[in-house]
Amino acid sequence: MSQAFAGRRVLIVEDESLVAMLLETILEDMGCVAVGPAATVDEGMKMAADAEPIDAALLDVNVxxxxxxxxxxxxxxxxxxxxxxxxxxxxxxxxxxxGHPTLQKPFTEAAVRDALIKAMGLADV
Structure with missing residues (x-):
């Protein structure tokens, strides 16, 4: 677990339940708090507009x-x-x-970590 990710809230927008569960596990292993997952664009919009703080998001392009x-x-x-x-x-x-950080499916835990580091502008942790 990296201290750089400890407690960071990451929104998951993913309609495939197995992929969403995998992402939740990966994020928790990194020390993040998984928000969601949202399985529809409407649900994701509500979570994205919510007053709850979100530090980053993982967005499936086709939901x-x-x-x-x-x-x-x-x-x-x-x-x-x-x-x-x-x-x-x-x-x-x-x-x-x-030009936005993009994960190609299927992805690994390291790929998720690296993409979040890039997106969040964190030093390599």
């Missing part, structure tokens, strides 16, 4: 057939860093969103 970009926009407005996850990697993102 129950809808694109996650409205949530990404809401988080960007709040200044919350986020990581996209997709089976297509960064090439599957629209041009406007390229």
């Amino acid at each position: 129950a057939g809808k694109q996650v970009f409205p949530i990404a926009e809401a988080l960007k407005t709040r200044g919350v860093p986020f990581v996209f996850s997709t089976g297509y990697g960064e090439s599957g993102l629209p041009d406007d969103w390229r």
